[in-house]
Amino acid sequence: MADPRDPIVRLDGISKRFGKTTALHELHLSIAPGEFVTFLGPSGCGKSTTLRLLGGFEKTDSGRILLEGKDVTALPPNKRNVNMVFQDYAIFPHMTVAQNMAFGLELKGLDRAAIDRRLNEIMSFLELEPFAGRYASQLSGGQRQRVALARALAPDPALLLLDEPLGALDAKLRGQVQIELKAIQRQTHKTFFFVTHDQDEALTMSDRIVVMNAGRVEQDGTPEELYFRPATRFVAEFIGETNLIDGTVRGIDRDRSEVVMDWRGIELRGQAPAGVPAAGQDVTASLRLERLSFHEGRPDTPNAVRGRIVNRTFLGSRMAVDLQVEDVSGARLRAFTDHDTTSRVGDAPVWIGWDSASLAVLTS
Incomplete structure (x- = not known):
């Protein structure tokens, strides 16, 4: 049997x-x-x-x-x-x-x-x-x-x-x-x-x-x-919508099982679903739009950048918001948020934060 x-x-x-x-x-x-x-x-x-x-x-x-x-x-x-x-x-x-x-x-x-x-x-x-x-x-x-x-x-x-x-x-x-x-x-x-x-x-x-x-x-x-937790850039792009962040690996924080990467002078922390990359390696990280949160001051999250809202798109139950990132020339991030958040933020600079588990560091 x-x-x-x-x-x-x-x-x-x-x-x-x-x-x-x-x-x-x-x-x-x-x-x-x-x-x-x-x-x-x-x-x-x-x-x-x-x-x-x-x-x-x-x-x-x-x-x-x-x-x-x-x-x-x-x-x-x-x-x-x-x-x-x-x-x-x-x-x-x-x-x-x-x-x-x-x-x-x-x-x-x-x-x-x-x-x-x-x-x-x-x-x-x-x-x-x-x-x-x-x-x-x-x-x-x-x-x-x-x-x-x-x-x-x-x-x-x-x-x-x-x-x-x-x-x-x-x-x-x-x-x-x-x-x-x-x-x-x-x-x-x-x-x-x-x-x-x-x-x-x-x-x-x-x-x-x-x-x-x-x-x-x-x-x-x-x-x-x-x-x-996509393993490759192909999967990250093919399934849903995501922010792709290109950077270089600074090192590995083994106590927290985190990859530390440099994004044009900004330190970011993420996790590598498909294996740990080597220090100095060029990588791309995937950050889903749902994982970003808005704050008036710098948030207590492993990752945080400041930006200015440059576009809002009404999607019915939520808004898609495009942000120009300060200190990173030409860099933008996109986020999903509710209507109250975007109306409160207005056009003033805001902080955007996310945790290290939300940043998937890809090796291919």
């Missing part, structure tokens, strides 16, 4: 080339049962190739794919305990919702009674009973997405692959379906492998995010780790 702590998916050094282009470079990855893992990255980074290799729609050039401890590298899609939700949903237009959902169960060889039981169960769970007799053309975008998910879940796969399944939805519906999809994943305890290029979507839904760039993993971690 398999140990429930064992990974449900293991990729052992898989590589894939298309002609002279290498789409994946020896990817190693493990996914735990019940985990919602998102592959995030720009077009051409290798995320969709990984999904297609997992589904059996492409063959690896090297490496192994293990599912539930079994080597499935050479098996076709219908021989893997995996199902997929496509970007365009791929609902059969000549079949009703119920017929679409029954299709995979029929392929598994279930008898009519077993199929009906499973259909009733999954339609009740996803609240699809009113639509059982409808065709795809009679459904809204959100309803089609739910039907595609129900059809993929009906055969009870070990792993569900989702290839940008929310891309066709408008912004408001997309937000609603994100919450619904994550709730379904938690309730079913299914393992989801989700592919997207949308950073907000990845942060909202994932237990874990794997950021891909040019066929390699840039960083693998929780949404909070990737957002607040």
Whole structure:
């Protein structure tokens, strides 16, 4: 019997080339049962190739794919305990919702009674009973997405692959379906492998995010780790909005586990998520906009600079404020703040502070 702590998916050094282009470079990855893992990255980074290799729609050039401890590298899609939700949903237009959902169960060889039981169960769970007799053309975008998910879940796969399944939805519906999809994943305890290029979507839904760039993993971690403690400049820039501060390492304060860096004559203190840089090394640090605080006098924080507000942008629930930093020619910082803070500050010089844990010192 398999140990429930064992990974449900293991990729052992898989590589894939298309002609002279290498789409994946020896990817190693493990996914735990019940985990919602998102592959995030720009077009051409290798995320969709990984999904297609997992589904059996492409063959690896090297490496192994293990599912539930079994080597499935050479098996076709219908021989893997995996199902997929496509970007365009791929609902059969000549079949009703119920017929679409029954299709995979029929392929598994279930008898009519077993199929009906499973259909009733999954339609009740996803609240699809009113639509059982409808065709795809009679459904809204959100309803089609739910039907595609129900059809993929009906055969009870070990792993569900989702290839940008929310891309066709408008912004408001997309937000609603994100919450619904994550709730379904938690309730079913299914393992989801989700592919997207949308950073907000990845942060909202994932237990874990794997950021891909040019066929390699840039960083693998929780949404909070990737957002607040990016390991590379690529991750810091790709996920959300951040201030990037270029400087030189003065040294390491080992008592506090802090990197001390010079920013054009100003001493800053931060932490290095991807390893401690050497003294004298040129580095870039990432500082998220939410981490800056405003003060009338110099704050009691490890990092503090004085600046003048040069621009305000209304964002509804908050303001984005651009500040010209004193004593650093041409340097600006951007911060998110509430409306009361910016109206109180006015145009007078202000102090901006942040702690060392908020400054992620990057080594690449």
